[in-house]
Amino acid sequence: MTAPSSIRLAVIPGDGIGVEVTAEALKVLQAALPADVKVEGTEYDLGARRYHATGETLPDEVLGELKGYDAILLGAIGDPSVPSGVLERGLLLKLRFAFDHHVNLRPSRLYPGVEGPLKAAGEIDFVVVREGTEGPYTGNGGTIRQGTEHEVATEVSLNTAYGVERVVRDAFARAQARPRKKLTLVHKTNVLVFAGSLWSRVFHAVAAEFPEVATDYLHVDAATIFLATQPERFDVIVTDNLFGDILTDLAAAVTGGIGLAASGNLDVTGTFPSMFEPVHGSAPDIAGQGKADPTAAILSAALLLDHLGRTKALPGLSEAARRIEAAVETDLAERAADPTPRTTSEIGDALAAKAAG
Ligand SMILES: NC(=O)C1=CN([C@@H]2O[C@H](COP(=O)(O)OP(=O)(O)OC[C@H]3O[C@@H](n4cnc5c(N)ncnc54)[C@H](O)[C@@H]3O)[C@@H](O)[C@H]2O)C=CC1
């Protein structure tokens, strides 16, 4: 008999529906794990409640503690009671930057039976590799003469050769490992000529090391056309932080909705814990009503298990991830047959039962 092993998870439910969907993701994750793998989950009270109570978003001592976990499971951050950007920058982006989450992995798949808004698409199954630590999200900007008619505001996009190369290389490796072996760079090289040139040169230099991968390039505006009209043409997309943020909400919309879209913020070197979260935000418009679809958070938990299965020598984790994905696939097909609305926890219960190891 093998000794029980455990995975140490930091859980940050956050705000709004983040709290509701994270509870379901944990429920399903626990159900899917083999009996001899235990979850040691520690919940962190971070988000609007803590900000109002203490003025803190992410204290350094908490950041230090979080570093010691195998992975982080996050719900969503952001609340209308807090000025826009305070929690998004001071908590969510602080985590992504501090833990060097340079690969923001966002898979998009139209599951069988799921009704997308497109009439006649082929199979939709692609992954966006979004750069996660640079671009216009670094806070490289400022304002002068604020509130006057002479106000000036800047928000500079930061792109380093190091940062671009590591994410482009990761995307090529992912494309190489997939059956279609196709990688599309999405940027705006016709206008953003400095950053665009760097991305383009790095992309072509790294391409030479992956001769089996077919490459393609689209300006981001055209990419939105093809995502909405021919999403089947994509296999792997690599792009910068801002373009990737926008494209992946669109990708979610064409594959059945934002309630199904999962993501992983990866430090592929393993120096820091990777963080898994749904693509969606805290959805204040439906928070507290049991209306949120927890599937995106549950699929993010599957990404977490898959990641730990690959990086931590623990048996059974990848299999548990596959069980969750299979449970989602079955559940989505059943929803198509019987679209009676279910609450957040009813969907979680159904998926936990289906994914049980
Ligand atoms: N990773 C994160 O924590 C993110 C946080 N945010 C923050 O979330 C807050 C709200 O942002 P929004 O722009 O409204 O984006 P959002 O993703 O929270 O909501 C957009 C729309 O999608 C719906 N929706 C989202 N998730 C859903 C789910 N699981 N099931 C059913 N419907 C769902 C919402 O009800 C809303 O109508 C803001 O404070 C924003 O900054 C936004 C995106 C990501």
Ligand SMILES: CC(C)CC(=O)C(=O)O
């Ligand atoms: C709230 C932002 C910081 C991030 C975002 O929208 C995203 O990562 O999808």
Ligand SMILES: [Mg+2]
């Ligand atoms: Mg987003």
